[in-house]
Amino acid sequence: MAAEMMCTVCGAAHPGDLREWCCACGGPFEVCFEAKFPLHEMRKRPPGLWRYREALPVGADILPVSIGEAMTPLAQLKIEGIQIAAKLDFLFPTGSYKDRGATVMLTRMRELGVQEAVEDSSGNAAAAISAYAARAGIRCHIYVPQGTSPAKLYQIASYGSGIVQVPGGRQATAEAAMTAADKIYYASHYWNPFFNQGIKTFAFELWEQLGDRAPDVVVVPAGHGSLVLGCYRGFSDLLNAGLIRQLPCIVAVQSTACAPLYRIWSENLDHLPDIVQEPTLAEGISITRPVRWRQIKEAIAQTKGRVVIVSDDEIPAMLAVLARQGVLAEPTSAAAPAGLSHLIREGYIRAGQIVVVSITGHGLKAAEKVSHIIQNKPG
Ligand SMILES: Cc1ncc(COP(=O)(O)O)c(C=O)c1O
Ligand SMILES: [Zn+2]
Structure with a gap:
Protein backbone atom coordinates (compact mmCIF):
# COMPACT_ATOMS: atom_id res chain seq x y z
CA MET A 1 0.00 0.00 0.00
CA PHE A 33 -2.45 7.99 6.16
CA GLU A 34 -6.10 8.99 6.22
CA ALA A 35 -8.12 6.60 8.37
CA LYS A 36 -11.55 5.66 6.99
CA PHE A 37 -14.50 4.35 9.01
CA PRO A 38 -17.06 2.66 6.75
CA LEU A 39 -19.45 2.22 9.68
CA HIS A 40 -21.97 0.02 7.90
CA GLU A 41 -19.30 -2.57 6.98
CA MET A 42 -17.37 -2.20 10.20
CA ARG A 43 -20.33 -2.92 12.46
CA LYS A 44 -20.95 -6.24 10.73
CA ARG A 45 -17.47 -7.55 11.61
CA PRO A 46 -16.59 -9.42 14.81
CA PRO A 47 -15.59 -7.28 17.81
CA GLY A 48 -11.84 -6.87 17.76
CA LEU A 49 -9.34 -4.47 16.36
CA TRP A 50 -9.33 -5.75 12.77
CA ARG A 51 -12.89 -4.49 12.36
CA TYR A 52 -11.22 -1.07 11.88
CA ARG A 53 -9.01 -2.24 9.05
CA GLU A 54 -9.76 0.73 6.75
CA ALA A 55 -8.40 2.89 9.56
CA LEU A 56 -5.12 0.94 9.62
CA PRO A 57 -2.28 1.53 7.13
CA VAL A 58 -2.04 -1.95 5.62
CA GLY A 59 -3.29 -3.13 2.23
CA ALA A 60 -6.91 -4.30 2.04
CA ASP A 61 -5.80 -7.59 0.42
CA ILE A 62 -3.30 -8.57 3.14
CA LEU A 63 -4.35 -11.29 5.58
CA PRO A 64 -3.89 -9.88 9.12
CA VAL A 65 -1.31 -11.57 11.33
CA SER A 66 -3.79 -12.23 14.09
CA ILE A 67 -4.27 -14.55 17.07
CA GLY A 68 -7.98 -13.81 17.17
CA GLU A 69 -7.76 -10.77 19.44
CA ALA A 70 -11.12 -9.78 20.91
CA MET A 71 -12.31 -6.33 21.93
CA THR A 72 -11.00 -5.90 25.47
CA PRO A 73 -13.59 -5.37 28.24
CA LEU A 74 -14.42 -2.02 29.75
CA ALA A 75 -15.03 -2.79 33.43
CA GLN A 76 -16.26 -0.54 36.22
CA LEU A 77 -13.79 -0.01 39.06
CA LYS A 78 -14.02 2.04 42.21
CA ILE A 79 -11.01 4.23 42.86
CA GLU A 80 -10.99 6.78 45.71
CA GLY A 81 -14.72 6.12 46.06
CA ILE A 82 -15.45 7.07 42.46
CA GLN A 83 -16.67 4.81 39.64
CA ILE A 84 -14.34 4.88 36.68
CA ALA A 85 -14.04 2.67 33.61
CA ALA A 86 -10.98 0.45 33.24
CA LYS A 87 -10.04 -0.94 29.85
CA LEU A 88 -8.68 -4.41 30.57
CA ASP A 89 -6.00 -4.45 27.92
CA PHE A 90 -4.03 -7.17 29.69
CA LEU A 91 -6.56 -9.63 28.25
CA PHE A 92 -4.76 -9.99 24.94
CA PRO A 93 -3.23 -13.28 23.72
CA THR A 94 0.23 -12.46 25.11
CA GLY A 95 -1.08 -10.76 28.26
CA SER A 96 -0.53 -7.11 27.42
CA TYR A 97 -1.82 -4.26 25.26
CA LYS A 98 1.33 -4.51 23.12
CA ASP A 99 -0.52 -7.07 20.97
CA ARG A 100 -2.37 -4.14 19.40
CA GLY A 101 0.91 -2.82 18.04
CA ALA A 102 2.33 -6.23 17.19
CA THR A 103 -0.63 -7.47 15.13
CA VAL A 104 -0.59 -4.35 12.93
CA MET A 105 3.21 -4.03 12.64
CA LEU A 106 3.62 -7.74 11.77
CA THR A 107 0.83 -7.47 9.20
CA ARG A 108 2.67 -4.56 7.63
CA MET A 109 5.87 -6.65 7.70
CA ARG A 110 4.02 -9.48 5.95
CA GLU A 111 2.93 -6.97 3.31
CA LEU A 112 6.54 -5.85 2.84
CA GLY A 113 7.75 -9.47 2.54
CA VAL A 114 9.99 -9.25 5.63
CA GLN A 115 11.41 -12.65 6.65
CA GLU A 116 13.69 -11.79 9.53
CA ALA A 117 13.52 -9.06 12.15
CA VAL A 118 15.19 -7.70 15.24
CA GLU A 119 13.71 -5.99 18.31
CA ASP A 120 15.14 -4.81 21.63
CA SER A 121 12.97 -5.14 24.71
CA SER A 122 12.99 -7.53 27.61
CA GLY A 123 9.36 -7.21 28.42
CA ASN A 124 5.87 -7.17 27.01
CA ALA A 125 6.73 -5.70 23.61
CA ALA A 126 9.24 -8.48 22.98
CA ALA A 127 6.70 -11.12 23.98
CA ALA A 128 4.02 -9.64 21.71
CA ILE A 129 6.32 -9.21 18.72
CA SER A 130 7.69 -12.73 19.21
CA ALA A 131 4.21 -14.29 19.29
CA TYR A 132 3.00 -12.47 16.19
CA ALA A 133 6.29 -13.13 14.37
CA ALA A 134 5.79 -16.84 15.11
CA ARG A 135 2.29 -16.57 13.71
CA ALA A 136 3.61 -14.87 10.56
CA GLY A 137 6.52 -17.28 10.11
CA ILE A 138 9.00 -14.40 10.46
CA ARG A 139 12.29 -15.18 12.19
CA CYS A 140 12.78 -12.91 15.16
CA HIS A 141 15.81 -11.96 17.26
CA ILE A 142 15.22 -10.25 20.58
CA TYR A 143 18.06 -8.26 22.12
CA VAL A 144 17.89 -8.00 25.91
CA PRO A 145 20.19 -6.56 28.58
CA GLN A 146 22.38 -9.24 30.14
CA GLY A 147 20.95 -10.24 33.50
CA THR A 148 17.30 -9.97 32.40
CA SER A 149 15.29 -12.30 34.62
CA PRO A 150 14.52 -15.80 33.30
CA ALA A 151 10.84 -15.16 34.15
CA LYS A 152 10.75 -12.53 31.42
CA LEU A 153 12.76 -14.49 28.92
CA TYR A 154 10.76 -17.70 29.05
CA GLN A 155 7.71 -16.23 27.31
CA ILE A 156 9.83 -14.72 24.52
CA ALA A 157 11.79 -17.94 24.04
CA SER A 158 8.63 -20.07 24.10
CA TYR A 159 7.37 -18.35 20.98
CA GLY A 160 10.60 -19.36 19.26
CA SER A 161 12.49 -16.06 19.11
CA GLY A 162 16.26 -16.10 19.38
CA ILE A 163 17.53 -14.21 22.42
CA VAL A 164 20.75 -12.17 22.32
CA GLN A 165 21.97 -11.02 25.72
CA VAL A 166 23.92 -7.74 25.57
CA PRO A 167 26.22 -6.59 28.38
CA GLY A 168 25.87 -2.97 29.57
CA GLY A 169 22.21 -2.15 30.12
CA ARG A 170 19.29 -0.91 28.08
CA GLN A 171 21.07 1.72 25.96
CA ALA A 172 23.82 -0.71 24.94
CA THR A 173 21.12 -3.25 24.04
CA ALA A 174 19.30 -0.71 21.87
CA GLU A 175 22.56 0.16 20.10
CA ALA A 176 23.34 -3.50 19.43
CA ALA A 177 19.88 -3.98 17.94
CA MET A 178 20.30 -0.89 15.75
CA THR A 179 23.56 -2.29 14.41
CA ALA A 180 21.81 -5.59 13.62
CA ALA A 181 19.09 -3.52 11.93
CA ASP A 182 21.63 -2.47 9.26
CA LYS A 183 21.01 -5.90 7.76
CA ILE A 184 17.63 -7.07 9.00
CA TYR A 185 14.29 -5.35 9.51
CA TYR A 186 13.97 -3.33 12.72
CA ALA A 187 10.65 -4.33 14.28
CA SER A 188 11.06 -1.79 17.06
CA HIS A 189 8.09 -1.03 19.27
CA TYR A 190 9.27 2.56 19.66
CA TRP A 191 10.95 3.45 16.34
CA ASN A 192 8.64 1.61 13.93
CA PRO A 193 5.59 3.85 13.34
CA PHE A 194 3.33 0.96 12.36
CA PHE A 195 3.43 -0.28 15.96
CA ASN A 196 1.67 2.83 17.31
CA GLN A 197 -0.76 2.66 14.39
CA GLY A 198 -1.93 -0.58 15.99
CA ILE A 199 -2.05 0.90 19.49
CA LYS A 200 -4.52 3.53 18.26
CA THR A 201 -7.23 0.85 18.08
CA PHE A 202 -7.46 1.35 21.86
CA ALA A 203 -9.21 4.65 21.05
CA PHE A 204 -11.52 3.11 18.43
CA GLU A 205 -12.72 0.37 20.78
CA LEU A 206 -13.32 2.86 23.58
CA TRP A 207 -15.32 5.08 21.26
CA GLU A 208 -17.64 2.20 20.35
CA GLN A 209 -17.87 0.85 23.90
CA LEU A 210 -18.90 4.28 25.21
CA GLY A 211 -21.72 4.49 22.66
CA ASP A 212 -19.87 6.28 19.83
CA ARG A 213 -18.37 9.00 21.96
CA ALA A 214 -14.98 9.92 23.36
CA PRO A 215 -14.31 9.90 27.10
CA ASP A 216 -13.44 13.19 28.83
CA VAL A 217 -10.19 11.94 30.32
CA VAL A 218 -7.95 8.96 29.48
CA VAL A 219 -5.21 7.96 31.92
CA VAL A 220 -2.36 5.80 30.60
CA PRO A 221 1.12 4.71 31.74
CA ALA A 222 4.00 6.18 29.74
CA GLY A 223 7.60 5.11 29.11
CA HIS A 224 8.18 5.40 25.37
CA GLY A 225 4.60 6.70 25.23
CA SER A 226 2.94 4.27 22.81
CA LEU A 227 -0.45 4.58 24.53
CA VAL A 228 -0.24 8.36 24.75
CA LEU A 229 0.49 8.53 21.04
CA GLY A 230 -1.89 5.71 20.12
CA CYS A 231 -4.73 7.47 21.96
CA TYR A 232 -3.86 10.80 20.41
CA ARG A 233 -3.67 9.41 16.89
CA GLY A 234 -6.78 7.23 17.29
CA PHE A 235 -8.98 9.97 18.71
CA SER A 236 -7.59 12.41 16.12
CA ASP A 237 -8.59 9.96 13.38
CA LEU A 238 -12.12 9.85 14.83
CA LEU A 239 -12.22 13.65 15.09
CA ASN A 240 -11.03 14.08 11.49
CA ALA A 241 -13.71 11.63 10.34
CA GLY A 242 -16.36 13.72 12.15
CA LEU A 243 -17.18 10.88 14.57
CA ILE A 244 -16.36 12.74 17.80
CA ARG A 245 -16.57 16.43 18.68
CA GLN A 246 -13.40 16.82 20.73
CA LEU A 247 -10.32 14.97 21.90
CA PRO A 248 -10.22 13.60 25.45
CA CYS A 249 -7.59 15.00 27.85
CA ILE A 250 -4.73 12.54 27.78
CA VAL A 251 -2.97 12.05 31.11
CA ALA A 252 0.39 10.24 31.03
CA VAL A 253 1.59 8.57 34.22
CA GLN A 254 5.28 8.07 34.97
CA SER A 255 7.26 6.75 37.92
CA THR A 256 9.09 9.25 40.16
CA ALA A 257 12.08 6.94 39.67
CA CYS A 258 12.31 7.79 35.97
CA ALA A 259 10.23 10.72 34.75
CA PRO A 260 11.72 12.51 31.71
CA LEU A 261 8.25 13.23 30.27
CA TYR A 262 7.16 14.78 33.56
CA ARG A 263 10.21 17.05 33.50
CA ILE A 264 9.54 18.06 29.88
CA TRP A 265 5.88 18.80 30.62
CA SER A 266 6.24 20.51 34.00
CA GLU A 267 9.31 22.59 33.03
CA ASN A 268 8.22 23.08 29.39
CA LEU A 269 11.62 21.81 28.20
CA ASP A 270 12.64 21.78 24.55
CA HIS A 271 15.11 18.96 25.01
CA LEU A 272 15.31 15.53 26.58
CA PRO A 273 16.68 15.97 30.13
CA ASP A 274 19.46 13.78 31.50
CA ILE A 275 17.80 11.40 33.92
CA VAL A 276 19.40 9.34 36.64
CA GLN A 277 17.28 6.21 36.72
CA GLU A 278 16.40 4.76 40.12
CA PRO A 279 15.12 1.19 40.56
CA THR A 280 11.32 0.96 40.45
CA LEU A 281 8.51 -1.59 40.60
CA ALA A 282 7.11 0.11 37.48
CA GLU A 283 9.96 -1.17 35.34
CA GLY A 284 7.91 -1.23 32.10
CA ILE A 285 7.75 2.58 32.10
CA SER A 286 11.32 3.14 33.28
CA ILE A 287 12.60 4.70 30.04
CA THR A 288 15.20 7.46 30.27
CA ARG A 289 15.23 8.51 26.61
CA PRO A 290 11.78 8.22 24.97
CA VAL A 291 12.59 8.89 21.30
CA ARG A 292 9.13 10.31 20.52
CA TRP A 293 9.19 12.88 23.35
CA ARG A 294 8.38 15.79 21.02
CA GLN A 295 5.21 14.09 19.77
CA ILE A 296 4.22 13.15 23.32
CA LYS A 297 4.68 16.74 24.54
CA GLU A 298 2.52 17.95 21.63
CA ALA A 299 -0.21 15.33 22.28
CA ILE A 300 -0.47 16.28 25.96
CA ALA A 301 -0.56 20.00 25.11
CA GLN A 302 -3.12 19.63 22.30
CA THR A 303 -5.49 17.64 24.51
CA LYS A 304 -4.97 19.88 27.57
CA GLY A 305 -3.77 16.82 29.41
CA ARG A 306 -0.95 16.50 31.88
CA VAL A 307 1.77 14.22 33.21
CA VAL A 308 1.46 12.73 36.71
CA ILE A 309 4.20 10.97 38.69
CA VAL A 310 3.64 8.17 41.18
CA SER A 311 6.09 6.80 43.73
CA ASP A 312 6.88 3.16 44.35
CA ASP A 313 5.02 3.30 47.66
CA GLU A 314 1.75 3.73 45.76
CA ILE A 315 2.11 0.66 43.54
CA PRO A 316 1.49 -2.09 46.17
CA ALA A 317 -1.61 -0.35 47.54
CA MET A 318 -3.07 0.08 44.05
CA LEU A 319 -2.26 -3.53 43.09
CA ALA A 320 -4.31 -4.59 46.11
CA VAL A 321 -7.19 -2.20 45.28
CA LEU A 322 -7.34 -3.71 41.79
CA ALA A 323 -6.98 -7.32 42.94
CA ARG A 324 -9.79 -6.93 45.49
CA GLN A 325 -12.01 -5.98 42.56
CA GLY A 326 -10.93 -9.02 40.55
CA VAL A 327 -8.22 -7.40 38.45
CA LEU A 328 -4.72 -8.86 38.76
CA ALA A 329 -2.32 -6.41 37.12
CA GLU A 330 1.43 -6.22 36.62
CA PRO A 331 3.20 -3.77 38.96
CA THR A 332 3.82 -1.38 36.02
CA SER A 333 0.12 -1.41 35.23
CA ALA A 334 -0.81 -0.15 38.70
CA ALA A 335 0.92 3.15 37.91
CA ALA A 336 -1.93 4.54 35.77
CA PRO A 337 -4.72 3.95 38.31
CA ALA A 338 -2.37 5.25 41.04
CA GLY A 339 -1.96 8.39 38.92
CA LEU A 340 -5.72 8.58 38.57
CA SER A 341 -5.99 8.53 42.39
CA HIS A 342 -3.86 11.69 42.44
CA LEU A 343 -6.16 13.36 39.93
CA ILE A 344 -9.26 12.48 41.96
CA ARG A 345 -7.74 13.71 45.23
CA GLU A 346 -6.61 16.93 43.58
CA GLY A 347 -10.09 17.61 42.17
CA TYR A 348 -8.92 17.37 38.55
CA ILE A 349 -11.71 14.87 37.84
CA ARG A 350 -15.16 16.46 38.01
CA ALA A 351 -18.46 14.72 38.80
CA GLY A 352 -20.17 13.33 35.73
CA GLN A 353 -17.02 13.11 33.62
CA ILE A 354 -16.29 9.93 31.69
CA VAL A 355 -12.87 8.77 32.84
CA VAL A 356 -11.04 5.73 31.48
CA VAL A 357 -7.83 4.15 32.73
CA SER A 358 -5.95 1.41 30.89
CA ILE A 359 -4.77 -1.71 32.70
CA THR A 360 -1.95 -2.74 30.41
CA GLY A 361 -0.27 -5.95 31.62
CA HIS A 362 -1.40 -9.21 33.24
CA GLY A 363 -0.41 -9.87 36.84
CA LEU A 364 0.22 -13.55 36.09
CA LYS A 365 3.28 -12.50 34.09
CA ALA A 366 4.87 -11.53 37.38
CA ALA A 367 2.82 -13.79 39.64
CA GLU A 368 5.41 -14.30 42.38
CA LYS A 369 6.35 -10.66 42.52
CA VAL A 370 2.73 -9.48 42.57
CA SER A 371 1.65 -11.87 45.31
CA HIS A 372 4.71 -10.94 47.38
CA ILE A 373 4.00 -7.22 46.90
CA ILE A 374 0.32 -7.49 47.74
CA GLN A 375 0.87 -9.65 50.81
CA ASN A 376 3.60 -7.39 52.16
CA LYS A 377 1.98 -4.10 51.35
CA PRO A 378 2.20 -1.56 54.14
CA GLY A 379 -1.01 -0.71 56.00
C1 LIG B 1 2.56 -3.31 31.25
C2 LIG B 1 3.10 -2.11 30.53
N1 LIG B 1 2.44 -0.95 30.64
C3 LIG B 1 2.88 0.16 30.03
C4 LIG B 1 4.03 0.17 29.27
C5 LIG B 1 4.49 1.45 28.65
O1 LIG B 1 4.58 1.48 27.26
P1 LIG B 1 5.38 2.62 26.54
O2 LIG B 1 6.86 2.41 26.84
O3 LIG B 1 5.11 2.52 25.11
O4 LIG B 1 4.91 3.94 27.11
C6 LIG B 1 4.75 -1.00 29.11
C7 LIG B 1 5.96 -1.05 28.27
O5 LIG B 1 6.64 -2.01 28.17
C8 LIG B 1 4.27 -2.17 29.77
O6 LIG B 1 4.93 -3.33 29.66
ZN1 LIG C 1 14.18 14.15 9.74
Missing part, protein backbone atom coordinates in the same frame (compact mmCIF):
# COMPACT_ATOMS: atom_id res chain seq x y z
CA ALA A 2 1.20 3.49 -0.79
CA ALA A 3 1.08 5.15 2.66
CA GLU A 4 4.10 7.39 3.02
CA MET A 5 6.10 8.19 6.11
CA MET A 6 7.15 11.55 7.42
CA CYS A 7 9.93 12.50 9.80
CA THR A 8 8.46 13.90 13.02
CA VAL A 9 11.48 16.15 13.55
CA CYS A 10 12.46 17.70 10.18
CA GLY A 11 9.24 16.95 8.26
CA ALA A 12 11.00 15.16 5.36
CA ALA A 13 8.79 12.74 3.38
CA HIS A 14 9.92 9.12 2.94
CA PRO A 15 8.42 6.16 1.07
CA GLY A 16 6.33 3.87 3.27
CA ASP A 17 8.36 0.79 2.37
CA LEU A 18 11.68 2.30 3.42
CA ARG A 19 13.80 -0.20 5.39
CA GLU A 20 15.73 2.52 7.23
CA TRP A 21 14.10 2.93 10.60
CA CYS A 22 14.82 6.60 11.20
CA CYS A 23 15.35 9.77 9.20
CA ALA A 24 18.82 11.01 8.22
CA CYS A 25 18.30 13.74 10.86
CA GLY A 26 17.80 11.05 13.55
CA GLY A 27 14.06 11.70 13.95
CA PRO A 28 11.43 8.95 14.23
CA PHE A 29 8.88 8.47 11.43
CA GLU A 30 5.12 8.80 11.44
CA VAL A 31 2.79 7.20 8.89
CA CYS A 32 0.89 9.63 6.61
